[in-house]
Amino acid sequence: MQFIQxxxxxxxxxxxxxxxxxxxxxxxxxxxxxLCHGGPKYGIDFAGGTLIQIKFSEPTTxxxxxxxxxxxxxxxxxxxQYGEASNNEYLVRADIAYKKLEGLSEKxxxxxxxAVSVTTETxxxxxxxxxxxxxxxxxxxxxxxxxxxxxxxQTVQATLxxxxxxxxxxxxxxxxxxxxxxxxxxxxxxxxxxxxISGRFEFKWVVSAIMALGMICGVYVFQKMGVSMPFLIxxxxxxxxxxxxxxxxxxxxxxxxxxxxxxxxxVGIFSLSDKEFTLPIIAALLTIIGYSLNDTIIVFDRxxxxxxxxxxxxxxxxxxxxxxxxxxxxxxxxxxxxxVVLTLFLFGGGIIHDFAFAMIIGVVIGxxxxxxxxxxxxxxxxxxK
Amino acid sequence: xxxxxxxxxxxxxxxxxxxxxxxxxxxxxxxxxxxxxxGLDLQGGMHLVLEVxxxxxxxSTIERMGNDLRREMKTNHIKFADLKRNVFKxxxxxxxxxSIDKFNxxxxxxxxxxxxxxxxxxxxxxTIVLDLPDSDVSEIKKKAAEQALxxxxxxxxxxxxxxxxxxxxxxxxxxxxLPGVKDPRRAKDLIGxxxxxxxxxxxxxxxxxxxxxxxxxxxxxxxxxxxxxRQTRRMSKTPxxxxxxTTLTGEYLTDARVNIDSQYNEPYVSIKFNKKGARLFxxxxxxxxxxxxxxxxxxxxxxxxxxxxxxxxxxxxITGSFTHEEAHDLAIVLRAGALxxxxxxxxxxxxxxxxGKDSIRKGIASMVIGSIFVIxxxxxxxxxxxxxxxLALALNIILIAAGLAGFQATLTLPGIAGIILTIGMAVDxxxxxxxxxxxELRVGKSPLAAVDAGYSKATLTILDANVTxxxxxxxxxxxxxGPVKGFAVTLSLGVIASLFTALIVSRQIFDSLxxxxxxxxxxx
Numbered sequence: 005m006q007f008i009q010x011x012x013x014x015x016x017x018x019x020x021x022x023x024x025x026x027x028x029x030x031x032x033x034x035x036x037x038x039l040c041h042g043g044p045k046y047g048i049d050f051a052g053g054t055l056i057q058i059k060f061s062e063p064t065t066x067x068x069x070x071x072x073x074x075x076x077x078x079x080x081x082x083x084x085q086y087g088e089a090s091n092n093e094y095l096v097r098a099d100i101a102y103k104k105l106e107g108l109s110e111k112x113x114x115x116x117x118x119a120v121s122v123t124t125e126t127x128x129x130x131x132x133x134x135x136x137x138x139x140x141x142x143x144x145x146x147x148x149x150x151x152x153x154x155x156x157x158q159t160v161q162a163t164l165x166x167x168x169x170x171x172x173x174x175x176x177x178x179x180x181x182x183x184x185x186x187x188x189x190x191x192x193x194x195x196x197x198x199x200x201i202s203g204r205f206e207f208k209w210v211v212s213a214i215m216a217l218g219m220i221c222g223v224y225v226f227q228k229m230g231v232s233m234p235f236l237i238x239x240x241x242x243x244x245x246x247x248x249x250x251x252x253x254x255x256x257x258x259x260x261x262x263x264x265x266x267x268x269x270x271v272g273i274f275s276l277s278d279k280e281f282t283l284p285i286i287a288a289l290l291t292i293i294g295y296s297l298n299d300t301i302i303v304f305d306r307x308x309x310x311x312x313x314x315x316x317x318x319x320x321x322x323x324x325x326x327x328x329x330x331x332x333x334x335x336x337x338x339x340x341x342x343x344v345v346l347t348l349f350l351f352g353g354g355i356i357h358d359f360a361f362a363m364i365i366g367v368v369i370g371x372x373x374x375x376x377x378x379x380x381x382x383x384x385x386x387x388x389k
Numbered sequence: 390x391x392x393x394x395x396x397x398x399x400x401x402x403x404x405x406x407x408x409x410x411x412x413x414x415x416x417x418x419x420x421x422x423x424x425x426x427x428g429l430d431l432q433g434g435m436h437l438v439l440e441v442x443x444x445x446x447x448x449s450t451i452e453r454m455g456n457d458l459r460r461e462m463k464t465n466h467i468k469f470a471d472l473k474r475n476v477f478k479x480x481x482x483x484x485x486x487x488s489i490d491k492f493n494x495x496x497x498x499x500x501x502x503x504x505x506x507x508x509x510x511x512x513x514x515x516t517i518v519l520d521l522p523d524s525d526v527s528e529i530k531k532k533a534a535e536q537a538l539x540x541x542x543x544x545x546x547x548x549x550x551x552x553x554x555x556x557x558x559x560x561x562x563x564x565x566x567l568p569g570v571k572d573p574r575r576a577k578d579l580i581g582x583x584x585x586x587x588x589x590x591x592x593x594x595x596x597x598x599x600x601x602x603x604x605x606x607x608x609x610x611x612x613x614x615x616x617x618x619r620q621t622r623r624m625s626k627t628p629x630x631x632x633x634x635t636t637l638t639g640e641y642l643t644d645a646r647v648n649i650d651s652q653y654n655e656p657y658v659s660i661k662f663n664k665k666g667a668r669l670f671x672x673x674x675x676x677x678x679x680x681x682x683x684x685x686x687x688x689x690x691x692x693x694x695x696x697x698x699x700x701x702x703x704x705x706x707i708t709g710s711f712t713h714e715e716a717h718d719l720a721i722v723l724r725a726g727a728l729x730x731x732x733x734x735x736x737x738x739x740x741x742x743x744x745g746k747d748s749i750r751k752g753i754a755s756m757v758i759g760s761i762f763v764i765x766x767x768x769x770x771x772x773x774x775x776x777x778x779x780l781a782l783a784l785n786i787i788l789i790a791a792g793l794a795g796f797q798a799t800l801t802l803p804g805i806a807g808i809i810l811t812i813g814m815a816v817d818x819x820x821x822x823x824x825x826x827x828x829e830l831r832v833g834k835s836p837l838a839a840v841d842a843g844y845s846k847a848t849l850t851i852l853d854a855n856v857t858x859x860x861x862x863x864x865x866x867x868x869x870x871g872p873v874k875g876f877a878v879t880l881s882l883g884v885i886a887s888l889f890t891a892l893i894v895s896r897q898i899f900d901s902l903x904x905x906x907x908x909x910x911x912x913x
């Protein structure tokens with residue numbers, strides 16, 4: 005069986021301008037969406053706050069929960085039905101300032117449990133216990149009154165009308181730490197990949213290593229000086245693009261441009277669909293980087309091989325031939341990966357849902373970018389000559 | 390098979406070893422006895438990051454030294470005024486030349502720890518500010534964090550959680566992981582409680598209501614007794630006017646146990662003081678009969694019983710309407726001792742056991758469904774060669790599982806996602822090889838030559854492609870926390886396993902088919 009005929013020869017390079025304009029539009033939309041939403045929408049991992057996943061034994065409504073939460077001054081909480089309606093499962097999310105955060109999950113828990121259960125009120129009776137010498141406890145009479153029979157905690161648990169299935173509470177400081185760590189992770193991944201590509205494809209190990217080292221030192225120094233992290237990373241990325249250009253690290257430039265392209269569009273689509281950024285999403289973005297690179301490198305590898313073999317052809321022909329030769333593989337692998345990511349999206353359950361969604365976008369965009377972004381960029385230098 | 394090559398031996402060894410490592414996870418207990426660790430998100434449990442408020446430890450040290458200084462000055466009849474603590478500094482005025490001389494002597498002889506921050510003499514009045522040297526301050530902070538960790542560990546050990554993970558994170562953060570904890574709320578109470586036990590006399594001379602309206606009289610403060618009605622879950626707060634001076638603290642405790650009151654069948658905590666504490670307690674109770682003594686835990690009054698008589702023997706009981714569990718936990722925190730400084734929770738992640746089970750079920754379901762699709766697809770597309778790729782894929786999953794068990798890595802939900810992703814990407818290496826072989830076959834090579842050429846040309850490509858994925862995974866591991874780290878682990882294991890299965894195992898199968906079985910044609 006074969007999807008792609010072996011003698012296929014589509015003119016990808018000739019249509020590279022269409023590719024570029026499609027990419028540019030997508031990136032523009034992503035940036036606009038980010039701008040309109042005021043940056044990415046951070047989940048509690050990065051913004052700080054409290055998230056409670058609660059499952060009720062009986063049907064209830066969002067309004068009921070909202071009313072219950074009002075009694076403890078949480079009016080800004082967002083409440084979402086989670087999963088299917090028959091599950092009676094809800095997500096409560098509150099961005100509560102730090103000091104109030106402590107003990108909040110308990111309070112919310114209590115109020116919600118109360119809201120759906122019928123409670124009978126009993127008067128609290130004042131009690132005055134006495135301190136007594138335990139060796140002569142019979143000598144003094146305790147004035148303490150037992151106001152209620154002690155309910156066994158076990159039975160209380162069993163008849164609870166609501167079950168708290170997940171609590172996540174992240175303080176704002178931790179959120180900021182995690183945000184910076186995530187950015188650093190992306191940045192470092194890109195730098196190391198740059199070294200590897202420049203080394204393997206153009207034998208520029210030393211040049212790229214020195215460049216990467218300089219970048220790391222620079223970022224470190226500026227970070228110590230208190231420059232904000234996101235700004236720093238964006239600046240570093242732009243600077244490295246300029247350096248790629250002048251140092252003629254063409255393969256690195258092609259690959260890294262494609263990666264930034266993929267990440268930006270994925271982030272943009274996330275922003276458009278109003279989804280939140282959480283730690284697993286960062287993992288997904290890094291996997292997309294790995295995956296897209298995988299694709300890109302396989303095409304690059306063919307280009308390297310063919311440009312040695314076909315010395316008489318022009319470089320754009322070589323590139324086009326290489327893309328066509330690897331097309332069958334590109335589509336097959338994307339297909340199998342897409343199959344598993346789709347099953348994950350459909351059957352993996354709520355927590356992994358957004359992760360799988362990011363991966364689906366990433367696989368599609370990553371495949372596209374290795375053909376229409378990474379490879380044509382190699383031509384930029386040739387045109388100049 | 391006539392000659393068994395070295396490669397076959399290696400493959401069989403790896404297969405055998407990985408099976409050994411995988412089996413214990415399926416309740417078949419064989420030698421390495423290493424099961425795959427499930428992350429908190431899969432087995433349920435609690436993850437806490439606490440911050441030790443180490444400044445408070447410094448403040449209380451300075452406060453205590455200030456009290457010592459006050460006592461010392463009183464016994465030496467030194468006239469002073471305005472002794473108060475302001476954050477880390479102790480301000481005071483010494484009045485009169487004679488007092489200043491004596492004060493200087495006391496300061497030099499008994500309080501060498503103090504650093505003199507500023508000193509101003511105005512006639513016969515000395516204004517002095519004392520603090521602690523920076524090295525001492527950082528030492529106290531460090532000790533506070535260490536001691537807090539130790540105390541929390543003791544408390545959790547007594548509480549009884551299997552395989553807790555408690556460690557320092559950075560300078561003053563403590564990471565606590567309690568897998569499978571059944572009652573997270575109770576555990577959190579137990580960990581977070583400072584458990585500073587104090588005994589303070591209740592001021593009966595002044596009325597609480599008046600003190601509430603205005604400021605409380607000198608040397609007294611208002612503390613509250615909070616009682617929760619367990620049936621209505623309503624809190625009731627009762628104010629008490631107590632003397633600020635602490636008569637006795639929990640540091641003199643030697644033991645705390647739960648007992649049941651035979652009369653009311655209510656649990657209470659009996660505490661035992663050491664010799665010094667017992668003497669102090671006897672003296673307090675003797676001179677304050679018929680007054681009320683408040684038992685204060687973390688600035689909340691637990692009970693304020695009336696002292697009926699002098700109590701000797703150094704034993705007392707803390708009553709209050711406890712549940713058995715509350716009494717049990719109180720005894721634990723009292724035994725383990727107070728935290729040197731309060732801690733607060735920076736991050737909390739709790740997953741109930743039922744959600745964890747759900748996640749595992751769904752994760753495995755999507756893994757099975759995804760694999761079946763990929764397996765069928767490969768067989769349809771590549772026929773016999775597809776079958777070989779599927780074999781390699783199965784081995785790949787076994788290898789990842791064995792790696793997880795062998796390295797004692799933790800499997801998390803994103804980790805399962807990582808495995809599923811590897812299933813998709815693992816066939817990539819085989820696809821690359823097969824496409825190459827097809828190309829070579831089209832050129833007209835014999836199957837054996839085509840397989841040989843296909844492998845030799847694809848190997849470098851596969852290496853390049855996988856090394857870059859590995860770079861991303863390693864970076865993810867370095868920067869990631871918890872679940873994300875689990876994802877990085879399975880992804881890296883998957884990459885390495887797929888290199889092995891594609892380049893060595895499937896090659897071996899091809900070779901043995903083509904060489905030993907003398908196949909003339911190849912279905913690919």
